[in-house]
Amino acid sequence: MKIVIIGQGYVGLTISAFAGAFFDVVGFDNNQRIVDQLNSGISHIEGVDSSSISSLISQGRYRATSVGTDLADADIVVIAVPTPLTIDRKPDLTFIDAACRTIGENIAKPILVINESTSFPGTLRNYIKPAIEKYSSSPIAHAYAISPERVDPGRGDFNQKNTPRLFAGLTPEASTKTREFYSRFCDNLVEVSSPEVAEAAKLFENTFRQVNIALVNEFAQIAHSLGISVYETLDAANTKPYGFMKFTPSAGVGGHCIPVDPTYLAAVAEEHGAPATFIRRANEVNLEMSEYIVRRVCTDNDGNLQGKSVLVVGVAYKPNVADVRETAAELVIEHLRRKGAVVSWHDDVVGNWKGESSAPLQGADIAVVVTKHDGVDEKKILASAPYVFDTTGKVKGAKGL
Ligand SMILES: NC(=O)c1ccc[n+]([C@@H]2O[C@H](COP(=O)([O-])OP(=O)(O)OC[C@H]3O[C@@H](n4cnc5c(N)ncnc54)[C@H](O)[C@@H]3O)[C@@H](O)[C@H]2O)c1
Numbered sequence: 001m002k003i004v005i006i007g008q009g010y011v012g013l014t015i016s017a018f019a020g021a022f023f024d025v026v027g028f029d030n031n032q033r034i035v036d037q038l039n040s041g042i043s044h045i046e047g048v049d050s051s052s053i054s055s056l057i058s059q060g061r062y063r064a065t066s067v068g069t070d071l072a073d074a075d076i077v078v079i080a081v082p083t084p085l086t087i088d089r090k091p092d093l094t095f096i097d098a099a100c101r102t103i104g105e106n107i108a109k110p111i112l113v114i115n116e117s118t119s120f121p122g123t124l125r126n127y128i129k130p131a132i133e134k135y136s137s138s139p140i141a142h143a144y145a146i147s148p149e150r151v152d153p154g155r156g157d158f159n160q161k162n163t164p165r166l167f168a169g170l171t172p173e174a175s176t177k178t179r180e181f182y183s184r185f186c187d188n189l190v191e192v193s194s195p196e197v198a199e200a201a202k203l204f205e206n207t208f209r210q211v212n213i214a215l216v217n218e219f220a221q222i223a224h225s226l227g228i229s230v231y232e233t234l235d236a237a238n239t240k241p242y243g244f245m246k247f248t249p250s251a252g253v254g255g256h257c258i259p260v261d262p263t264y265l266a267a268v269a270e271e272h273g274a275p276a277t278f279i280r281r282a283n284e285v286n287l288e289m290s291e292y293i294v295r296r297v298c299t300d301n302d303g304n305l306q307g308k309s310v311l312v313v314g315v316a317y318k319p320n321v322a323d324v325r326e327t328a329a330e331l332v333i334e335h336l337r338r339k340g341a342v343v344s345w346h347d348d349v350v351g352n353w354k355g356e357s358s359a360p361l362q363g364a365d366i367a368v369v370v371t372k373h374d375g376v377d378e379k380k381i382l383a384s385a386p387y388v389f390d391t392t393g394k395v396k397g398a399k400g401l
Helices: 010-019 032-039 050-058 094-106 123-135 172-182 195-226 230-237 261-271 277-300 328-338 378-383
Strands: 002-006 024-028 062-065 076-079 112-115 143-146 165-169 189-191 309-313 342-346 366-369 387-390
Touching: 002 010, 002 094, 010 024, 010 050, 032 062, 050 062, 076 094, 094 123, 112 123, 112 172, 123 143, 123 195, 143 172, 143 195, 165 172, 165 195, 172 189, 195 230, 195 261, 195 277, 261 277, 277 328, 277 366, 277 387, 309 328, 328 342, 378 387
Parallel strands: 002 024, 002 076, 024 062, 076 112, 112 143, 165 189, 309 342, 309 366, 366 387
Antiparallel strands: 143 165
8 A cells, every 4th residue: 555645744754654664655745855855864853763764765665755746646645734824813724725736636546535634623524525626637536534643742652653543534434444544553543423523622632731721821920929839839739639630831832733723623613603712812821921921030130121131041842842833932032022132042952943043051141941951951051140030840949930
């Protein structure tokens, strides 16, 4: 069987590496630089070792391409392309549409199409299937299924094999084929009654995190105003053995999922006349966190950041990855600069970002820790400035939430 995976980013390349052990995999990506890099055996994704890509290439089990006609003899095509928000924060399905075009224009026999990209309920049935049909030169009865991706890049304990995977086909035949495919490299497959349930479950999982993070971020502000430790209070609450799940405060949410997916759910809810008040407000609270943090830093520094050198420590959206998509550090830096601070940042995992390079971890008036990678020494952070504000709860001895 030949599997084509459209999109060779965090999701697509991770699947390629697992599926490559059992199938011939072609990774299709429209970014030629990524394709060339992958074909020379270099992975650009944390959690996918270059050695595993080189090994698959040398066994003839994997190659990357940006040529649409390479899809022609595929048996299964998996869609793993971005699903961001438009400038006015609405679901943006243009990447999905382009993937459907690639499939429609290049595949002339019935195959199984699986969508792994996150989107709102109804995307497979009402958007992907009609789009592929629109781009096909003649009617082809493809099988369609959804299996939302749950990968957490950089995570060691859960991976494609041991993370339960939801799936549903548009037809029983599509469900059966989808189970056969994933069961080769995933231990626990959970079939649900419709693609819409699988699509909604994925959005709800991430909305659950977004709302709880917003709640704990709001609570951090309440705890500070009461003069008590948010961390001690959360640890105390966490001694309850049931009915409580601990989330920790932060500078906000980042990455491609938590800041984006709940807005997909809110958009479809509002389209159907259902409320999405929690989701909308949670988003606002998380976005406002950066401003709150800068206010706290400013207050602690005589209410004036004008001309002060501020080092933001950690600009990746979470520890131990180089991913800066939707990172809260961006808003923290923006608010600091608005107050006249001279801002640089230190993050050797990210290295270069927005035309700037990681600055040395030293010599600032103020340091604000947004993300603490495991490899960054706590003592060095504390020594980098006379005043250190930590948003992570990991730098003991610093000021913080
Ligand atoms: N990153 C995660 O942790 C994660 C987890 C679960 C679900 N998801 C979802 O999976 C989907 C993909 O996310 P990702 O993080 O892998 O994105 P990514 O940006 O890392 O990778 C997407 C890749 O698709 C390529 N691409 C874009 N349009 C294309 C097209 N028309 N044809 C071929 N290639 C194209 C890009 O060049 C890029 O390499 C999104 O819907 C996302 O919400 C992501």
